[in-house]
Amino acid sequence: xxxxxxxxxxxxxxxxxxxxxxxxxxxxxxxxxxxxxxxxxxxxxxxxxxxxxxxxxxxxxxxxxxxxxxxxxxxxxxxxxxxxxxxxxxxxxxxxxxxxxxxxxxxxxxxxxxxxxxxxxxxxxxxxxxxxxxxxxxxxxxxxxxxxxxxxxxxxxxxxxxxxxxxxxxxxxxxxxxxxxxxxxxxxx
Amino acid sequence: xxxxxxxxxxxxxxxxxxxxxxxxxxxxxxxxxxxxxxxxxxxxxxxxxxxxxxxxxxxxxxxxxxxxxxxxxxxxxxxxxxxxxxxxxxxxxxxxxxxxxxxxxxxxxxxxxxxxxxxxxxxxxxxxxxxxxxxxxxxxxxxxxxxxxxxxxxxxxxxxxxxxxxxxxxxxxxxxxxxxxxxxxxxxxxxxxxxxxxxxxxxxxxxxxxxxxxxxxxxxxxxxxxxxxxxxxxxxxxxxxxxxxxxxxxxxxxxxxxxxxxxxxxxxxxxxxxxxxxxxxxxxxxxxxxxxxxxxxxxxxxxxxxxxxxxxxxxxxxxxxxxxxxxxxxxxxxxxxxxxxxxxxxxxxxxxxxxxxxxxxxxxxxxxxxxxxxxxxxxxxxxxxxxxxxxxxxxxxxxxxxxxxxxxxxxxxxxxxxxxxxxxxxxxxxxxxxxxxxxxxxxxxxxxxxxxxxxxxxxxxxxxxxxxxxxxxxxxxxxxxxxxxxxxxxxxxxxxxxxxxxxxxxxxxxxxxxxxxxxxxxxxxxxxx
Ligand code: SF4
Ligand code: SF4
Ligand code: FES
Ligand code: FES
Numbered sequence: 001x002x003x004x005x006x007x008x009x010x011x012x013x014x015x016x017x018x019x020x021x022x023x024x025x026x027x028x029x030x031x032x033x034x035x036x037x038x039x040x041x042x043x044x045x046x047x048x049x050x051x052x053x054x055x056x057x058x059x060x061x062x063x064x065x066x067x068x069x070x071x072x073x074x075x076x077x078x079x080x081x082x083x084x085x086x087x088x089x090x091x092x093x094x095x096x097x098x099x100x101x102x103x104x105x106x107x108x109x110x111x112x113x114x115x116x117x118x119x120x121x122x123x124x125x126x127x128x129x130x131x132x133x134x135x136x137x138x139x140x141x142x143x144x145x146x147x148x149x150x151x152x153x154x155x156x157x158x159x160x161x162x163x164x165x166x167x168x169x170x171x172x173x174x175x176x177x178x179x180x181x182x183x184x185x186x187x188x189x
Numbered sequence: 190x191x192x193x194x195x196x197x198x199x200x201x202x203x204x205x206x207x208x209x210x211x212x213x214x215x216x217x218x219x220x221x222x223x224x225x226x227x228x229x230x231x232x233x234x235x236x237x238x239x240x241x242x243x244x245x246x247x248x249x250x251x252x253x254x255x256x257x258x259x260x261x262x263x264x265x266x267x268x269x270x271x272x273x274x275x276x277x278x279x280x281x282x283x284x285x286x287x288x289x290x291x292x293x294x295x296x297x298x299x300x301x302x303x304x305x306x307x308x309x310x311x312x313x314x315x316x317x318x319x320x321x322x323x324x325x326x327x328x329x330x331x332x333x334x335x336x337x338x339x340x341x342x343x344x345x346x347x348x349x350x351x352x353x354x355x356x357x358x359x360x361x362x363x364x365x366x367x368x369x370x371x372x373x374x375x376x377x378x379x380x381x382x383x384x385x386x387x388x389x390x391x392x393x394x395x396x397x398x399x400x401x402x403x404x405x406x407x408x409x410x411x412x413x414x415x416x417x418x419x420x421x422x423x424x425x426x427x428x429x430x431x432x433x434x435x436x437x438x439x440x441x442x443x444x445x446x447x448x449x450x451x452x453x454x455x456x457x458x459x460x461x462x463x464x465x466x467x468x469x470x471x472x473x474x475x476x477x478x479x480x481x482x483x484x485x486x487x488x489x490x491x492x493x494x495x496x497x498x499x500x501x502x503x504x505x506x507x508x509x510x511x512x513x514x515x516x517x518x519x520x521x522x523x524x525x526x527x528x529x530x531x532x533x534x535x536x537x538x539x540x541x542x543x544x545x546x547x548x549x550x551x552x553x554x555x556x557x558x559x560x561x562x563x564x565x566x567x568x569x570x571x572x573x574x575x576x577x578x579x580x581x582x583x584x585x586x587x588x589x590x591x592x593x594x595x596x597x598x599x600x601x602x603x604x605x606x607x608x609x610x611x612x613x614x615x616x617x618x619x620x621x622x623x624x625x626x627x628x629x630x631x632x633x634x635x636x637x638x639x640x641x642x643x644x645x646x647x648x649x650x651x652x653x654x655x656x657x658x659x660x661x662x663x664x665x666x667x668x669x670x671x672x673x674x675x676x677x678x679x680x681x682x683x684x685x686x687x688x689x690x691x692x693x694x695x696x697x698x699x700x701x702x703x704x705x706x707x708x709x710x711x712x713x714x715x716x717x718x
Contacts, residue, residue: 074374088373093360096371
């Protein structure tokens, strides 16, 4: 008998899964420790009750990962995809879209200096240079040799009247000038 | 959308009526006007991201994206007015700032929408003086390589994988001028239909590895054809260069395959170029087969068959026309006709109901059934003592030596028609070489009973002839008076003789095909069976 007209026959089906056996990527990495266990799992479950779909909880779920690990690794993206029923490719697209998710490890203190035009004319470049010098980070985006600091430039932090604003992790500092930088960094060491 | 309500619009001065809800872009097609576009594709959900389709609408303050705007009653749309052209020129200039324009080494060249529209309405030169962004070529797995520098981020590929294949392994990574198409480490474009992203990509960013650097598109000859690799009957274009098939691509048919072709079908064309073809008719002389002329060989075949019942083992990849001629031979002599079908795993394209790589890996299984051939796993089993055995383009691969020897002993004579000469066929009394499907025209009947034409794409080697013509001559030699050696004539006779095909004409099939009547019952092959 031939296959019934109109519909695929009930035979063996060739699917993408057959061709590329794809254990979830995070399961392939033996050393990977899942983020969403115990308290973090509870936190996520509680979060999911506040969104209409699991997909909608993607951004906060990624924040949990970043809080826990400091950055979002590929295996972590795969884990998020698995718990939210998305594909790793989709999660990666979102992670890479937003600059605030770190795709590489960063220092314990993540220093963001506004260098957009208003702050720039008020000397933001000097502030950046001072941070690089004091922390020992070799360049923007690079982490200091002691692993404690990463310095980057950001666009307008919304405090143009208080140039130069700096965010260190979740702390917001206003009116930072180059000469204040040594004491700020010193206090963190 | 109200059912049946029609909207009148004027596009480039041409008044047309289209159903309510039609996009401006589709309405323009009705008016015979092509609105340039990149992200829009009729087989994909509308994204509206490229802005290439901007058109001017009278009494509207802003230009409208034609792909994502439905027509409204009385609208007057200008595609080639200055504001629309200037806007699209701006879009093109933006698309080209980071584009390498390496057309001389780009496989897409000659069939590239970026080239075409830039030539048609782009700027003469670029005002961009900065360094261009660079990203390395990436292997996307399957048959696909990604050249990010050429990508215009239309997201057709992402939408195909997500909305049609339901296997969303592609994404847009990063954003702004850093954006590229990405995939997740370890997850490749291995979906059985993933190769379609190569056709969907309007530029040379997604390329087929199989076709990479093989030919320039303007050197290719293209013929409308049907995929010979399963019973779905996807419409294809066979592309050849210097008489060698180098690529098989989907040809749109809303009723069969939309715009798509599976990877297995797409990449399985090399057998059409086999070099081990038989180029001359052969006749047994003593212990060996010796080359002969067609007249002599046909006469010898007729002599071998005359007065005997015939057991025909036919390939279900032969056209309706060849199978019909074979059925006529059986009808004259009495006997049986059987075929067997190579099997493979089924692979549906989830987003298109009814479209699937079918388990039956031959194009004309349904046609063979409707013409009275019987499906079997043991094609030699029905051979009775004293019968003639006629094997038609079936290599009997996998049949064990013992059963072949037994068959040869049982058969009073063996006649082989085909494209190649397998070792068992050395026992044949006569071998008649025929064209393969790329070298002739004909029709296949697909799994849904749709009869579809395919055209010739290249020349047959040596003296090989289309099977319908060779069998027509054989029928004549057997005393048949109705000499049918032209495919349209053979089809007319077929339609007259077999009720399911009743009313169809070869010309009437066009390139879209027609469906056999729903109650179609297989014919009884011959009174003698
Ligand atoms: S994608 Fe088109 S425009 Fe770009 S290099 Fe290839 S042929 Fe040329
Ligand atoms: S790879 Fe091709 S189809 Fe995909 S986004 Fe780029 S240009 Fe479009
Ligand atoms: S420009 Fe620096 S805070 Fe707005
Ligand atoms: S085709 Fe209309 S926005 Fe891309």
